[in-house]
Amino acid sequence: MQQIINFILRYKNFLLYLFLLIISLALTVQSHSYHRSKYFNSSNWLTGNIYETTSSITTYFGLGEENKKLVEENKRLRNLLFNQKKEDSMQLDTTNVTYRVIASQVIKNSYSLPRNYITIKKGMAQGIKPDMGVITANGILGIVENTSQNFATVQSILNTKSRINAKIKNTNHYGSLVWDTKDYNTVQLADVERLVPLKIGDTIVTGASSSIFPENIPIGIVKNFDLNNSQSSYSIDIKLFNNMAAVRSIYIIENIQREEIIELEAKTNNDSQ
């Protein structure tokens, strides 16, 4: 017993170091393998409020630019609206709506790490839940991962954990959107079969088999493509429509039927086992 105590006393620094190192390694490894790290993220009260304060100061410098973007988007939407084949009255019935949109702002952006997360204003209190899709006026941005009372973190498409269903516009050829961490304006579309006719400049949009995003949200255009090592599918580089270094106003999309879809899928899986 005496010896054990002596041992602990002699190596107390080393043991303390080992203890702290193991804590941090365990947390890191756990966050790699599981879907989300629930507690240690920047949507908490302290970091959220500090980021919000600083972003409320720095927003003023970009207001002009931001206004221009919003007017541009309004113009585009009005064009769509005026040229639509109208029925007698606009349908504003809220009972058969599938998607609900919430507007918000980015308070912390990140694009230089292998796993990037974006922190946004609005959280549980405003109806934000994990697994909602996040887009900007130009295209897709990511998926909500954690929420606190007033803030939320978004797993950016610039994250090695991110896999989003995407397709080539006006076709039914699907792939999944991944990122190789090299360039923050370029992502990759994996698992597209080699038989698919592809051209540089083709538009890539979100696919239909996701319960998070509506179909046909723009992502980017094909920059170049190549057959992969096994020669069975393409690896495609996509230039994003979004400028990931300067995102500000965003929209969060809630799929009202998502719970129903998930429930049904879970039931089907249970039945087939």
Add this chain to the structure above:
Amino acid sequence: MIRNSYFINIIRFVLLILVQVLVFNKLNFFGYINPMVYILFLYWYPIKEKRQLFLLLSFLLGFLIDLFSDTVAIHAAATVTIAYLRPTIMRFCFGVNYEFQNFKLTNTTRAQQITFLTLLIIIHHLVFFTLEIFSFENTLLILKKVLTISIATLILCLLLSSLFSVEKE
């Protein structure tokens, strides 16, 4: 005097975190270079203080930076490693001198200070980027990041440390 040193260290702790997350994490020089100036806390920290407290403080420092940048606990692991290795590095840089009672960082030569800081930065960045990328297929990428970001961190740390240097006696 002692109270004063505690006070300075607390202020440094808070200011370095804020400067790191609000300024340097948003720098993105060449798209990926974000210098980690908070290492200066470990460079400046008094030598004769209790080591356990120092280890715990370093862990807390890294962990708070992790919270802000959504990296779970990578900064914490890297920081705690250099905090543990600091006495060894100091013995290497300053020789036996550093064991003396009246040893001060300001009394050493410029070259010794720079070696000390460089070693801290390189070990920290090695641990950090290895954990961040977490696969050895990317050894080249890790080395590239360690090299470029170490240089950026070193330059900024030297600038900051000469700007806020403790007055020479």
